Amino acid sequence: xKKYAILLVTIFLGLASALSYAQAPVPFINLPLMPDATAPGxxxxxxxxxxxxxxxxxxxxxxxNALATxxxxxxxxxxxxxxxxxxxxxTGWITVVNPAPGSGTSNTTFVSVTANVGSEVAFNTFxxxxxxxxxxxxxxxxxxxxxKLDLAVANATDPGSISILLGDGTGNFTLAxxxxxxxxxxxxxxxxxxxxxKLDLAVANFYSDTVSVLLGDGMGNFTLVSSPAVxxxxxxVAVxxxxxxxRLDLAVANEQDNTVSILLGDGxxQFTLASTTAAGDAPTSIAVxxxxxxxKLDLAVAAIGGxVSVLLGDGTGNFTLAxxxxxxxxxxxxxxxxxxxxxKLDLAVVNQCGSDPSCKSPGTVSILLGDGTGNFTLAxxxTxxxxxxxVAVxxxxxxxKLDLAVxxxxxxxxxxxLGDGTGNFTLATSPATNGGVAVAIxxxxxxxRxxxxxxxxxxxxxxxxxxxxxxxxxxxxxxGTQLFGTSSNAQPVTLTNTGKAALxxxxxxxxxxxSQTNSCPRKLQPGGQCTANVVFTPxxxxxxxxxxxxxxxxxxxxxxxxxxxxxxxxxxxxxxxxFGSQPVGTTSQPQSVTFTNYAPKAVTISGGGLTGSNPxxxxxxxxxxxxxxxxxxxxxxxxxxxxxxxxxxxxxLEVNDNGGASPQTVALSGTGT
Numbered sequence: 213x214k215k216y217a218i219l220l221v222t223i224f225l226g227l228a229s230a231l232s233y234a235q236a237p238v239p240f241i242n243l244p245l246m247p248d249a250t251a252p253g254x255x256x257x258x259x260x261x262x263x264x265x266x267x268x269x270x271x272x273x274x275x276x277n278a279l280a281t282x283x284x285x286x287x288x289x290x291x292x293x294x295x296x297x298x299x300x301x302x303t304g305w306i307t308v309v310n311p312a313p314g315s316g317t318s319n320t321t322f323v324s325v326t327a328n329v330g331s332e333v334a335f336n337t338f339x340x341x342x343x344x345x346x347x348x349x350x351x352x353x354x355x356x357x358x359x360k361l362d363l364a365v366a367n368a369t370d371p372g373s374i375s376i377l378l379g380d381g382t383g384n385f386t387l388a389x390x391x392x393x394x395x396x397x398x399x400x401x402x403x404x405x406x407x408x409x410k411l412d413l414a415v416a417n418f419y420s421d422t423v424s425v426l427l428g429d430g431m432g433n434f435t436l437v438s439s440p441a442v443x444x445x446x447x448x449v450a451v452x453x454x455x456x457x458x459r460l461d462l463a464v465a466n467e468q469d470n471t472v473s474i475l476l477g478d479g480x481x482q483f484t485l486a487s488t489t490a491a492g493d494a495p496t497s498i499a500v501x502x503x504x505x506x507x508k509l510d511l512a513v514a515a516i517g518g519x520v521s522v523l524l525g526d527g528t529g530n531f532t533l534a535x536x537x538x539x540x541x542x543x544x545x546x547x548x549x550x551x552x553x554x555x556k557l558d559l560a561v562v563n564q565c566g567s568d569p570s571c572k573s574p575g576t577v578s579i580l581l582g583d584g585t586g587n588f589t590l591a592x593x594x595t596x597x598x599x600x601x602x603v604a605v606x607x608x609x610x611x612x613k614l615d616l617a618v619x620x621x622x623x624x625x626x627x628x629x630l631g632d633g634t635g636n637f638t639l640a641t642s643p644a645t646n647g648g649v650a651v652a653i654x655x656x657x658x659x660x661r662x663x664x665x666x667x668x669x670x671x672x673x674x675x676x677x678x679x680x681x682x683x684x685x686x687x688x689x690x691x692g693t694q695l696f697g698t699s700s701n702a703q704p705v706t707l708t709n710t711g712k713a714a715l716x717x718x719x720x721x722x723x724x725x726x727s728q729t730n731s732c733p734r735k736l737q738p739g740g741q742c743t744a745n746v747v748f749t750p751x752x753x754x755x756x757x758x759x760x761x762x763x764x765x766x767x768x769x770x771x772x773x774x775x776x777x778x779x780x781x782x783x784x785x786x787x788x789x790x791f792g793s794q795p796v797g798t799t800s801q802p803q804s805v806t807f808t809n810y811a812p813k814a815v816t817i818s819g820g821g822l823t824g825s826n827p828x829x830x831x832x833x834x835x836x837x838x839x840x841x842x843x844x845x846x847x848x849x850x851x852x853x854x855x856x857x858x859x860x861x862x863x864x865l866e867v868n869d870n871g872g873a874s875p876q877t878v879a880l881s882g883t884g885t
Contacts, residue, residue: 236267238460241319242264242548249328250324252298261308263502272291273308279291289308315407324660326767330611335675336675338674339383341377341385341386347649357431365667365672372394372395372415374391374426379656382657391434398447448496451463455529463475470493472513474488489530493517494517505585508526512548535586540564545561551634556581558581562603563577576595577594594639601650619667625645626644661677662677663675679711680766689773693779697751705773711738723759726777730742744760759773789851789865791803791880791882794885801852804834810844820865827863831854835849864878864879
């Protein structure tokens with residue numbers, strides 16, 4: 213009996229031990245979201261999130277608020293985005309949160325709520341907050357929990373530091389703290405390494421051969437808690453849950469050793485070296501993603517030797533070389549995303565011509581399309597400036613297709629390449645930054661468009677995406693009364709592009725009963741104006757309202773001007789009768805007005821008469837209209853003036869009918885003498 217009890221206890225402890233390890237992994241989101249951009253004011257839609265580490269009970273969050281989420285499989289979730297979330301131009305911060313045990317939160321990606329601007333992408337430098345000396349890497353996240361993006365910049369000095377710049381949501385940043393790191397930090401990444409819900413930092417220190425792990429307090433302050441050793445000359449660090457235990461781990465590229473070190477986290481900020489994998493000649497950059505669709509995170513490592521090592525993970529922290537697609541002479545940076553929309557991750561690799569001064573060829577971006585098994589094929593190689601430094605991925609023009617931002621070292625500008633969704637990219641703009649070895653992408657001013665934070669010389673350039681802005685004048689047009697089937701005189705509406713980017717005008721339309729002609733071009737440059745001339749042609753009677761609507765790529769598109777007019781099917785002419793001077797106590801000769809019915813059916817007259825200041829000085833002498841006027845017919849009403857007292861006299865003849873603009877009126881005047 214005692215042995216049996218001991219056996220039961222042993223089995224129970226074993227099961228408890230096994231269950232303690234059955235934690236949900238930390239989820240990881242691959243780019244792009246589907247869709248990753250939507251126009252403001254649209255209906256609710258279904259968001260598809262691809263990645264790895266998803267479990268039953270995973271929840272997609274929009275700006276920290278849970279969406280109704282459906283688990284498809286370990287690599288895909290769908291979620292319903294309510295129309296209220298996209299009512300105005302903004303950006304949705306998307307994360308996936310897994311249930312306990314584990315309860316990890318994924319990396320952050322974005323849905324832009326913005327108009328598709330096509331190829332008209334432009335950036336303006338908004339601010340240039342100072343960093344430390346020789347900034348080399350930048351990461352964006354919300355470090356103080358105010359819902360606004362902040363920046364962490366690695367300053368490569370000896371000893372090194374991290375500049376924490378807190379954003380105010382308008383594009384301005386303020387230095388909050390500068391925690392020390394090891395010597396010559398080259399790369400910084402963000403993650404919650406101790407599971408307290410506050411973001412932390414990991415920094416690769418090139419000369420110290422260590423990674424500095426700094427835990428955040430949720431207010432923008434960070435404390436160094438560990439410095440695990442890695443290989444020689446660590447130049448890049450990436451984050452992910454590589455062994456599926458619900459705790460974030462690190463992958464570090466060691467440039468001199470030609471290896472990648474895998475550091476497994478314990479969930480408290482401490483890391484242990486688990487494996488070391490060969491990764492090409494002088495690896496410098498790491499991209500994380502599930503490249504073979506098995507639900508386990510893999511690595512793509514760019515190396516100066518001119519290749520990318522694709523390392524497939526087994527879910528325990530070990531990696532195996534799967535392929536080594538060739539790129540350029542010196543591959544310095546790699547980023548992952550689905551560039552051709554086939555649901556399989558692709559790679560963008562930045563290549564310099566080489567370190568030899570005699571090498572004069574421009575740099576390139578190698579676009580490597582993945583087949584979903586870990587193999588990649590070169591699809592295109594758009595050229596950059598002479599010395600590209602890094603590449604980042606985002607949707608800059610709001611068309612739902614991934615684009616690229618490529619930095620240039622030295623004084624060359626950034627290169628913004630727009631993707632066509634098939635793996636081809638076209639240079640769209642080259643905003644000046646006075647150098648830059650790294651760039652971070654995010655909506656820094658909350659307008660729904662992706663902005664840039666590009667490193668310069670001891671500062672970071674905040675480049676806000678320029679947007680067109682539309683001013684319409686006037687905001688309303690009133691046309692008065694217009695006869696059924698006839699057209700009013702035109703009234704102008706002036707459109708001015710008050711923004712800093714070209715306005716693409718796609719449509720100008722009016723409501724029924726109104727029409728327009730315009731001088732607006734397809735593309736209106738900043739400061740440009742054009743005019744739409746609006747005409748009122750009523751096809752029914754009584755008060756008619758409508759709009760002229762202009763659809764374009766401005767954030768508040770479409771813009772409208774309210775239109776109002778009154779349609780009538782009858783006329784009472786002339787509109788005034790002047791009897792001149794008339795002796796008191798006498799009666800003038802009668803004057804007549806004509807009531808005409810232009811409607812295709814009879815008009816009913818329900819009443820009328822003389823009103824106004826002096827109705828007793830006038831009289832109706834003859835009325836042939838009766839109570840109904842047939843379609844297309846006319847009738848007359850005669851009026852006489854018989855003043856009882858001297859002086860000017862005024863009154864109004866009114867006819868009440870159902871022909872629109874009722875009552876019809878005629879102004880009456882005369883002077884008693």
